[in-house]
Amino acid sequence: MLPPIHLDPQSSEPLYRQLYRNLRDLIDSGQFDKGARLPATRELAGQLGLNRTTISAAYELLESEGLITGHVGRGSFVAGSSNSSSAFEWRDILKEPPSSAPATSPAVRISFATSRPSELLFPLEDFRATCEEVIHGADAHTILQLGSPSGYAPLRRYLIDKSRTEGVAEEADDIVITSGVQQAFDLLQRTLAADGETVLIEDPVYSGLRNVFQRGGARMVGLPVGPHGLELGALERAMAKERPRLLVVTSNFQNPTGATLPLASRKAILAMAQRFGVIIIENDIYGPLCYEGDPIATIKQLDDSGHTVLLRSFSKLAFPGLRVGWAIAPRALIEKLTEAKQISDLHTDQLSQAVLLRFAESGRLENHRTLMLTAGRERLRATLAACEKYLPEGAAYTRPRGGMNLWIRLPQPLDAGELLARAERVGVTYLPGRYFAVTNMEASALRISFAGLAPDLIKTGLSVLGRIFQEGLERTRSQSRLEVPAMV
């Protein structure tokens, strides 16, 4: 039985923060023994009449401070009190200048480095129910037997029907299930750009995408990404001059910049692709995570000329450990991709295909998406507020409307790669801009992946980064004063 918890809905302090304080005090005062099990998020949400994201955020905060361990799914367990010496003391760390940090780095406690959903938000109970239904279902044998390179037929039917309803698949289109969007890129490279073809690609871009074409020997031309995505002038010049075979573009919440293409730009890109005979690969992996404003039609949806391949996945909503993505394109191309798929790995894992189908069909995916939108919106707002508050003067950052990533450009001459070691010494990490460069190396840039962190951790983490960047600026200023050229 849980001791009483005192929450004030009228308070300016967010509810998850209040809950976190209540639980921390209970742990500190010994009312929870070490090893005691906290209630499951769903259970506590029911008891307190709160949203599950609120409970998750509070638990996440407790976990980041080492007060609880384990996972929401099987229960979280009390690990110690914030009075005990083993607890990670943010207050101490934050007071100490980096130079006096302990010789052995503390483990990274706040990671902005990975563009993935939080484990704590995984709907584990729904996942379990879904698995039970699949393994006890009438098709269990079929699922476990060798399958088709096109994908598990019921999942293909579900996705193609849904895509037709949404208008992203035409009558002449077909679908192939891939082992995540990463494999879709790989199959497209093998099928369309195996002989040194020219590929236009956003710069910066998700490195896994760049690496596929780089390794495949394609000639890559990077195009700048502005606040509204791919810059159209540069794109048009490149189409005319470079004679590309492919353009790879992320219309929604691009990784790493978070930028979204306005509708007019989508139409303009499609018109250019049609004029120059270029195939568009539209990576829409973040599309379902739109936190602010209305979703915009995909290029695929606008295209009735068959120039566009649309790539999607379940991985950014839930369970990225289950590798299932898909490509929608004109039938002739899907046939070629399916041949390449068969040679690559016969077919995508059927257990995961069947589980994700059931998860979607049962409405659980859409329920979970609602939760992810609420959590993502809070996290995005916390990120923007913390950037505003903590980043040094002269820093610029993007303002995504969805997805998982935001892009920061530090004032010159700061190098985000060099500053990373200092950040990690105090337990915060991120990916420097150079990881995402095609040809344009932006040493001052970094990516902040915010979706996997509770708002308070985002705030703490960005306040740490802000201080490190500020100190870096001060150091370079004092160095430049010392480095006045000799007057000879």
Next chain:
Amino acid sequence: MLPPIHLDPQSSEPLYRQLYRNLRDLIDSGQFDKGARLPATRELAGQLGLNRTTISAAYELLESEGLITGHVGRGSFVAGSSNSSSAFEWRDILKEPPSSAPATSPAVRISFATSRPSELLFPLEDFRATCEEVIHGADAHTILQLGSPSGYAPLRRYLIDKSRTEGVAEEADDIVITSGVQQAFDLLQRTLAADGETVLIEDPVYSGLRNVFQRGGARMVGLPVGPHGLELGALERAMAKERPRLLVVTSNFQNPTGATLPLASRKAILAMAQRFGVIIIENDIYGPLCYEGDPIATIKQLDDSGHTVLLRSFSKLAFPGLRVGWAIAPRALIEKLTEAKQISDLHTDQLSQAVLLRFAESGRLENHRTLMLTAGRERLRATLAACEKYLPEGAAYTRPRGGMNLWIRLPQPLDAGELLARAERVGVTYLPGRYFAVTNMEASALRISFAGLAPDLIKTGLSVLGRIFQEGLERTRSQSRLEVPAMV
């Protein structure tokens, strides 16, 4: 409650055959209504004191005759009686000559075309128990989160420990988990044979293997496979002359021939590879399915020089719909394969990796292997006996000691590809030799995949094929009499 079943252990009629007759009679006499559920194989095996393979074989026979439908796991259901007009009447089909077969082909009822385990032998109850344990286990969150390109760490540890104990992994070796052995071939092609390198390969060989290297632009040299596997003389000449980078070899129960390399040949191949600096890719996917005699050490096991890459998988024992295989090789190569893996699809599905790990760790995999060995032995013996009895004079066939496949060479001038259409018209199918050719097209050959069929179906199917081949021979003889050259 099941009506009484009368079995005579002393009878010369096999028990599964007796059980089949009993059940057929119960269905025909109306003691089982249409739609009634038969007991699960495990349950009936317990009640009758029989092996589960016996029950499965009887059910498989009933299913092939259309008397029951559904799957052992959720129960099999009575579909009709053998008196009803919708039942597939083997006796009628077998009496009719092919020319009088109905214009619309009957569905193929006996397929020798796929080298995969029978769905009816899948241990569904054990699979369900395993899934339950995994999804309710402490690591559920970790499994569902993005994973490592090397593979799920606990599975990697389990496999590397097991491989070290068995002596197939050296201290300097490492492991990468792949999406089935097909992907291991693909990663090896990309890593070791991406620039037109020469690859020595068995001829005939599994087409999926050949296609990987063909598509990758490798220069392939096919080597003949005799009754004892790869012919050593041809191999030595090719190594000296062709300067290959790789040799791909299947030591145990090669697909399609079923041939096994004797220990002396394995040693000789290894010595040659060492002398000529050739990397051996040892495909051991069928290794665990040894029905007759003792298993022989793999080439990898004999090799302390780091020339060999060993490929294995769970797929031939159970659940090929779950795509998990692995490669064991010196650490430096595994690192390169892991890089290629990450670019291909990030990592292998973690749900399946975790389920298969639990299935193996719990001892269920080994229990199931025992069942598969019993069933496979029966099926192999039935195949050899039926070949002996039904194939026309002049036909030759291999005598595998394990695996799933046997290779038949028909007497000249029969073409197994041409005869296939006739076989399919009476409900039997197989793959003609040309599917497996690298350069040497053996028109007279065909592959019989026997592991997925109950002994009685094997017998029936081969008796049908024997008659079709015999008729083919008679036709060619009468044609050649008509085609005497004009005496001019």
